[in-house]
Amino acid sequence: MASLDNLKPLSSLTxxxxxxxxxxxxxxxxxxxxxxxxxxxxxxxxxxxxxxxxVREALLRLRxxxxxxxxxxxxxxxxxxxxIANLGKVLDSNMLSKDTLKEIFELRLxxxxxxxxxxxxxxxxxxxxxxxxxxxxxxxxxxxxxVFAMELEVAFHGTLYGISKxxxxxxxxxxxxxxxxxxxxxxxxxxxxxxxxxxAFVSHADLLDLLKxxxxxxxxxxxxxxxxxxxxxxxxxxxx
Amino acid sequence: MASLDNLKPLSSLTxxxxxxxxxxxxxxxxxxxxxxxxxxxxxxxxxxxxxxxxVREALLRLRxxxxxxxxxxxxxxxxxxxxIANLGKVLDSNMLSKDTLKEIFELRLxxxxxxxxxxxxxxxxxxxxxxxxxxxxxxxxxxxxxVFAMELEVAFHGTLYGISKxxxxxxxxxxxxxxxxxxxxxxxxxxxxxxxxxxAFVSHADLLDLLKxxxxxxxxxxxxxxxxxxxxxxxxxxxx
Numbered sequence: 001m002a003s004l005d006n007l008k009p010l011s012s013l014t015x016x017x018x019x020x021x022x023x024x025x026x027x028x029x030x031x032x033x034x035x036x037x038x039x040x041x042x043x044x045x046x047x048x049x050x051x052x053x054x055v056r057e058a059l060l061r062l063r064x065x066x067x068x069x070x071x072x073x074x075x076x077x078x079x080x081x082x083x084i085a086n087l088g089k090v091l092d093s094n095m096l097s098k099d100t101l102k103e104i105f106e107l108r109l110x111x112x113x114x115x116x117x118x119x120x121x122x123x124x125x126x127x128x129x130x131x132x133x134x135x136x137x138x139x140x141x142x143x144x145x146x147v148f149a150m151e152l153e154v155a156f157h158g159t160l161y162g163i164s165k166x167x168x169x170x171x172x173x174x175x176x177x178x179x180x181x182x183x184x185x186x187x188x189x190x191x192x193x194x195x196x197x198x199x200a201f202v203s204h205a206d207l208l209d210l211l212k213x214x215x216x217x218x219x220x221x222x223x224x225x226x227x228x229x230x231x232x233x234x235x236x237x238x239x240x
Numbered sequence: 241m242a243s244l245d246n247l248k249p250l251s252s253l254t255x256x257x258x259x260x261x262x263x264x265x266x267x268x269x270x271x272x273x274x275x276x277x278x279x280x281x282x283x284x285x286x287x288x289x290x291x292x293x294x295v296r297e298a299l300l301r302l303r304x305x306x307x308x309x310x311x312x313x314x315x316x317x318x319x320x321x322x323x324i325a326n327l328g329k330v331l332d333s334n335m336l337s338k339d340t341l342k343e344i345f346e347l348r349l350x351x352x353x354x355x356x357x358x359x360x361x362x363x364x365x366x367x368x369x370x371x372x373x374x375x376x377x378x379x380x381x382x383x384x385x386x387v388f389a390m391e392l393e394v395a396f397h398g399t400l401y402g403i404s405k406x407x408x409x410x411x412x413x414x415x416x417x418x419x420x421x422x423x424x425x426x427x428x429x430x431x432x433x434x435x436x437x438x439x440a441f442v443s444h445a446d447l448l449d450l451l452k453x454x455x456x457x458x459x460x461x462x463x464x465x466x467x468x469x470x471x472x473x474x475x476x477x478x479x480x
Contacts, residue, residue, distance in 0.1 A: 033335060034335055057300055060297060060300045060301065060304070061300065061301075061303075061304035063301075064300070064301035064304035064305060065304060065305070065326075065329050065330055066330070067330070067335070078335065080335060080336070080337060081330040081335060081336075082330075083327065083330055083331065083336065083340060086305075086326055086327065086329070086330050087323065087326060087327055089305050089326070090305055090306070090307070090321040090322075090323055090326050091323065095273060095274055095307070095318065095320060095321060096320070096321070096323065097274075097320060099407070100323060100407075100408055103406045103407060103408035103409060104323075104408060106358060106404075106406050106409070107406065107408060107409055107412070109354070109357075110350075110351055110354035110355045110358070110409065111350055111351070111354055112354065113353065113354035113355075113356070113357070113460075114349070114350035114351055114352065114353035114354025114355070115350045115353075115354070116353070117349075117353070117464070117471055117475070118346060118350070121475050164346075166343045166346050166347065167339070167340075167343060168340055168343035168344060168347060169343060169346070169347055169350065172347070216464070217460075217461060217464070220353075220457075220460055221457060224357070224456070224457070231357055235357075235361050
């Protein structure tokens, strides 16, 4: 364990905030990493000249965001914080402002538009099969092209994100999905029924085709048209 | 304040985790929102049949993620959690795995590729002026086109994100920026010097031109070529 020497007593009145920051600094300065033990509550308290209660609160905060955990016989140990899980704790709360909700909706459209290059670089035969199954199922279900099969919609796009082989991206969009749905259903009334059977509309089957025979640029053009109903509504409803 | 009636004592042994979840449920079930007060520590403790210490720890966790705060004379009050600030607490920690770092690098490329429609829908005269100033400064500085002026690079792309008028996107990418730089500088060695003066390369001035005279599709094509050195390195280094 690294020395406590470079932890100096806090000069002004202590707050849990300041102790939290000092502990984080301590971790950085000593280049501690995942698995390393950190000093005991009491040691921090003595080095910083604050009460154990204050240190305890600060450590609880770090624990709440998954930076430390207590292990038997080892005390507090640094853990790998989970970026996306931390985001989820807040997204889950249903307390985001309307602006943030709207921005998250847009963010998901942006991700969908931006990932084409990674799809083409990393798609596998298994991925193609998965997409084909979804498209086949859609075609048996939807005699009427205007029926919006939400489950298959989510499955198709979720599979696309998976093809990027970027776990952070996948979990991020997955976490944004409930917000996306919420905004879609409550904040963005259909301005008019969109013609899903029109010539301009790009279906999932068309996107799959582009993935097979096209390139990232053609795929982006197709995806943009596929997402047109969303873009149209978001730019009309939010920006007007 | 809502009633505590629907909080039933926990049947099995209590953990702070479970109390935390119960409190979150309570908030949701009673449709409490930002600014609403929540019951006192002692009230939760009694309703749930656990010690005040356990409730206290659970509440500290919610405070750590910005869901509640204590106000004078009002006790604990629900606050608007800050999505991006929460992410930052973890990103700041320098403890992300190599895989996550690489995925964050890709994520930023994806955002950059995906936001074109919002730029065209929302760009203002002031935005154009800001971009023009940056491009003009670049042209006086760089006699040699291969010089990579990191500051202006960051300014140009940061301004682009700002043009989206999506605060969540802006702060998100801004927070990812140090990780992007870190990966760029340490994990992605230059495979070969990229020819920034070549015909195929799209400069910031070219991108600005596309914003003025082009459309989202042309801009995406330009941006893709502008980001080619990054894409090439990321797909070669990571995927090989």
